[in-house]
Amino acid sequence: xxxxxxxxxxxxxxxxxxxxxxxxxxxxxxxxxxxxxxxxxxxxxxxxxxxxxxxxxxxxxxxxxxxxxxxxxxxxxxxxxxxxxxxxxxxxxxxxxxxxxxxxxxxxxxxxxxxxxxxxxxxxxxxxx
Numbered sequence: 001x002x003x004x005x006x007x008x009x010x011x012x013x014x015x016x017x018x019x020x021x022x023x024x025x026x027x028x029x030x031x032x033x034x035x036x037x038x039x040x041x042x043x044x045x046x047x048x049x050x051x052x053x054x055x056x057x058x059x060x061x062x063x064x065x066x067x068x069x070x071x072x073x074x075x076x077x078x079x080x081x082x083x084x085x086x087x088x089x090x091x092x093x094x095x096x097x098x099x100x101x102x103x104x105x106x107x108x109x110x111x112x113x114x115x116x117x118x119x120x121x122x123x124x125x126x127x128x129x
Contacts, residue, residue, distance in 0.1 A: 032065035032092075040067070043089040051085065053078040058098060060086070067091035074104040 032040075041062040048054045056078055058071035067086035073079060079098045086094045 065092040076108040
């Protein structure tokens with residue numbers, strides 16, 4: 001190859017590399033971009049809309065890969081369901097500030113006092129018909 005062709009090839013290579021877009025910046029060093037946070041929040045909101053806990057009117061936002069829940073409910077299990085929902089959507093951490101009403105706490109306590117609702121059957125035992 002002639003030295004002129006080699007020089008042109010070497011000069012053209014850096015120009016092609018500069019045309020690529022710079023990588024997106026992450027928020028607060030958490031490792032997720034603002035776009036990833038928006039996508040994760042959209043996934044959580046879609047799951048919330050399909051879920052039974054959607055009627056509770058919880059609010060959720062995602063920042064830096066961390067999901068922040070807020071709201072109130074009358075059912076203790078809805079708080080845990082919100083945390084699991086965010087985790088399955090890809091949240092690295094969940095800050096769950098959902099408050100459970102006193103009536104909801106009392107109902108959960110009463111259910112615990114009643115004991116198990118279904119009979120527990122051991123393996124090998126014949127179930128009654």
